[in-house]
Structures are given as C-alpha cells and as structure tokens.
Amino acid sequence: MKLLVTGGAGFIGSAVVRLAVARGHSVVNLDALTYAACLENVASVADHPLYAFEQADIRDRAALTRxxxxxQxxxxxxxxxxxxxxxxxDGPGDFISTNVAGTYELLEAARAYWQAKGRPESFRFHHISTDEVFGSLGATGQFTEETPYDPRSPYSASKAASDHLVQAWHHTYGLPVVxxxxxxxxxPxxxxEKLIPVVILNALAGKPLPIYGDGSNVRDWLYVEDHADALLLVLEKGTLGRSYxxxxxxxxxxxxxxxxxCAILDDLRPKDQGSYADQITFVTDRPxxxxxxxxxxxxxxxxxxxxxxxTVEEGLRRTVEWYLANEGWWRALQSRDGVGERLGVRA
Structure with a gap:
C-alpha cells in the first residue's frame, strides 16, 4: 500500500512513517516543516526506497493536487x-487556519483525486484526532465514540471542526474515511514543549519542573509507537465511516x-544530592x-x-532512556520559537 502521511516529520506522524516503512508500505511524507517538525525524526528511513518526502502546506491546494x-x-x-x-x-488563528482550513483543502484534493480514479472502494482517508474534542470528565466515566463533542480550547475546537468536516465529506460525497x-x-x-520532555530536560538542567495548578489533572497516556501500530490497524481493517x-x-x-x-531519572542519572522531585514547582494553571x-x-x-x-511506567522509562541517549536531537530544538517559555498565559 502507498500511504500519503501528512505531518510525517512531527512526533506522531514520524512514528507512523517509521513503522509503515518497516512493514513494507510505500510512504510519501508531506510536511510543511513548521516549528515542531524535524526531519531527524525520519532520518532512519530517509534513504529507504519506499520513502519519499514532499515539503508542502496542507492549505496549498495546488501543491496537494500535484x-x-x-x-498516486x-x-x-x-x-x-x-x-x-x-x-x-496565545495564537488561535494558526490553529483555525491549519486544522480547519487545511483539513478542508486536503479533503477536497483527496476527493478530486479519488473521483478521477473512478472512486475506488479500496481508497482510505484516515483522519487522526484527539480525545480533547470531547471536553472534560469528572472523577469517573470515560469517553466513548458516542460522547458528545464539547471542546474547551481553541486547539480542541479546531480539531472538533476538522472531525466534523471529515464525517461530512463521507456522508455527502461518499469519501471512504475512517x-x-x-x-x-x-x-521518543x-x-x-510538551509536559514529559519539559520535565525530563528541565530536570537534567537543574531547572524547576512546572506543574499547572495542583497537579490533579488526569490524562490517559499512550506510548507513541503503540499509537502508530493502532493507526495502521484502523487504516487497514477499520469500518468505513466509523471512528475508533x-x-x-x-x-x-x-x-x-x-x-x-523523577524516580526514573533518580535511578538512571542520579543527582549528586537529593532527588529530581525536589525541583517540582507548582505554577498558575492554564486557562x-x-x-x-x-x-x-x-x-x-x-x-x-x-x-x-x-504500561506507562515501562513507556516512561523507555522515553527517559531515549532522551538521555539523544542529547544532540533535543539540544538542536531548544532554540526554536517558544521552546522553554511559559505559553498560554495571554487569556
């Protein structure tokens, strides 16, 4: 199968690219190479005959068509x-432009291509989204595929909008989506700029480990390589029009x-005195x-x-080990815009 992966130089996208190539799929990595993208993420497959790279913005219809x-x-x-x-x-406009308008342009380019090919039943458009579109839970309960959408941030609202566009293109035009x-x-x-790498890198640098509010916010943590495996499975075997x-x-x-x-770092790279947990600092919560x-x-x-x-404990240890072994990768990114700064405080 030949896959067109958008955002394939990013965190999750690059995991998908690496795994897909390893499984024998041809992969075209389409990425605009914005601040969070890094071609080093796919360096292990860059010279593989099954891999190709296209620098393009998903908002550029002409580039998508080309x-x-x-x-193909x-x-x-x-x-x-x-x-x-x-x-x-801090800047919701970029999220609306990329996540909403960009998804629209990609859907239209994919629809035109699919129709020109004779609407093959085997074609798939797999849209990858987030649980944040469902809003916030109390102490109990879980999100299901039938949970009503209730986004609370500009990011989750933009992803909710893109989810609705994908479903609409399936129901209106018959585009085969999952x-x-x-x-x-x-x-890895x-x-x-995200919580786990911030904590690891701040700990190593002797800086405060910032925790929003009282630290009671709960998340379900998914190891990225497990996620990539699930995404390829849904692409190949998921029911059309269905979400997972x-x-x-x-x-x-x-x-x-x-x-x-902190406990993992204490074990793998202990400080001269005390624990990395001594660096934990509580900061004003995110709006x-x-x-x-x-x-x-x-x-x-x-x-x-x-x-x-x-498990999360196994995955976190693998993650810490990877950051300790790949200092050159993360040091090269620390000078990028906004990295190391407290963002999301302009509300």
Missing part, C-alpha cells in the same frame, strides 16, 4: 496539525506522572484546563483486537 497526481497514493493518513494547547491560547481520537501521546522524538478511540489504558495525574519521571480525560477503548479492542503493549 502531490496526489505524482505519487492508496490512502491518506492525516496527522498534520497545530497541536499545542498553550500556543492555541477516524481515530487518541489520548495523550508520549515517547516528542517535541520539547485509541487509549493507553494508563490514567495518571500530572503530579503522579512527574513524580514517576480552561480540562480536569480529566479517559478513553473507553472497547470498540478498537473488540472489533480489531488491539490493546496497548506497554
């Missing part, structure tokens, strides 16, 4: 998106997560910070037989 015509993909995996909630608070909504990802190549929630089955509060990371996310993975487990392969 890429579809040149590469069998499927689209749409991961290109602005994804950092704090940045969406959709997934995932929980919080973590793992995670851009150093992908969770890690690993709920942790932010405070517990940070304490676990509109959702209290809890949790995914019910029953549909993907029962229909497709998928479950995550690692």
């Amino acid at each position: 890429i579809f015509d040149r590469h 993909p069998d499927a689209v995996m749409h991961l290109a998106a602005e994804s950092h909630v704090d940045r969406s608070i 959709m997934t909504n995932c929980s919080n990802n973590y793992g 190549y995670h851009f150093p 929630n992908i969770g890690g089955e690993n709920e942790r509060s932010n405070l517990d997560l940070v304490r676990t990371l 509109g910070h959702d209290a809890r996310y949790a995914i019910d993975p029953t549909r993907i487990r029962d229909e497709l037989g998928w479950r995550p392969s690692v």
Whole structure:
C-alpha cells in the first residue's frame, strides 16, 4: 500500500512513517516543516526506497493536487496539525487556519483525486484526532465514540471542526474515511514543549519542573509507537465511516506522572544530592484546563483486537532512556520559537 502521511516529520506522524516503512508500505511524507517538525525524526528511513518526502502546506491546494497526481497514493493518513494547547491560547488563528482550513483543502484534493480514479472502494482517508474534542470528565466515566463533542480550547475546537468536516465529506460525497481520537501521546522524538520532555530536560538542567495548578489533572497516556501500530490497524481493517478511540489504558495525574519521571531519572542519572522531585514547582494553571480525560477503548479492542503493549511506567522509562541517549536531537530544538517559555498565559 502507498500511504500519503501528512505531518510525517512531527512526533506522531514520524512514528507512523517509521513503522509503515518497516512493514513494507510505500510512504510519501508531506510536511510543511513548521516549528515542531524535524526531519531527524525520519532520518532512519530517509534513504529507504519506499520513502519519499514532499515539503508542502496542507492549505496549498495546488501543491496537494500535484502531490496526489505524482505519487498516486492508496490512502491518506492525516496527522498534520497545530497541536499545542498553550500556543492555541496565545495564537488561535494558526490553529483555525491549519486544522480547519487545511483539513478542508486536503479533503477536497483527496476527493478530486479519488473521483478521477473512478472512486475506488479500496481508497482510505484516515483522519487522526484527539480525545480533547470531547471536553472534560469528572472523577469517573470515560469517553466513548458516542460522547458528545464539547471542546474547551481553541486547539480542541479546531480539531472538533476538522472531525466534523471529515464525517461530512463521507456522508455527502461518499469519501471512504475512517477516524481515530487518541489520548495523550508520549515517547521518543516528542517535541520539547510538551509536559514529559519539559520535565525530563528541565530536570537534567537543574531547572524547576512546572506543574499547572495542583497537579490533579488526569490524562490517559499512550506510548507513541503503540499509537502508530493502532493507526495502521484502523487504516487497514477499520469500518468505513466509523471512528475508533485509541487509549493507553494508563490514567495518571500530572503530579503522579512527574513524580514517576523523577524516580526514573533518580535511578538512571542520579543527582549528586537529593532527588529530581525536589525541583517540582507548582505554577498558575492554564486557562480552561480540562480536569480529566479517559478513553473507553472497547470498540478498537473488540472489533480489531488491539490493546496497548506497554504500561506507562515501562513507556516512561523507555522515553527517559531515549532522551538521555539523544542529547544532540533535543539540544538542536531548544532554540526554536517558544521552546522553554511559559505559553498560554495571554487569556
């Protein structure tokens, strides 16, 4: 199968690219190379005969048409998106433009290509989204595929809009789509502005480990390589027009997560004195910070037989080990716009 992967130089997209090539798929990586993208993420497959790269913006219809015509993909995996909630608070326009207008342009380019090919039943448009579109949970309950949408941030609102566009193109035009909504990802190549890499790198630098509010916000953590495996499975075996929630089955509060990371660092690279947990600092909470996310993975487990392969403790240790072994990768990214700064405080 030949896959067109948008955002394939990003965190989740690059994991999909690496795994797809390893499994024998041809992959065209379409990425605009904005601030969070890094071609080092796909360096291991860059010279592979099954891999090709196209630098383009999903908002550029002419470029999309050219890429579809040149590469003739069998499927689209749409991961290109602005994804950092704090940045969406400071500058929502980029999120609306990329996540909403960009998804529209990609859908229209894919629809034109699919129709010109005779509307093949085998074609797939796989839209990858987030559990944040469902809003915030209390102490109990889980998001299912039938949970009403209730986005609370500019980021989640833009992703909710893109989800609705994809479903509309399926119902109105018959475009063969599948959709997934995932929980919080973590793992190797995670851009150093998100919680887990911030904690690891600040700990190593002797800086404060910032935790929003009292640290009680709960997330379900999904190892990125498990996520990539699930995405390829849904692409190949998911029911058309159906959505699948992908969770890690690993709920942790932010405070517990940070304490676990500190314990792993204490073991792998101990400080001269004390624990990395001594650097934990509580900071003013993010505006509109959702209290809890949790995914019910029953549909993907029962229909497709998928479950995550690692616990959060195993995945976090692998992640810390990767950052300790790949200092050159993350140091090169620390000078990029906004990295190391507190964002999302302009509300």
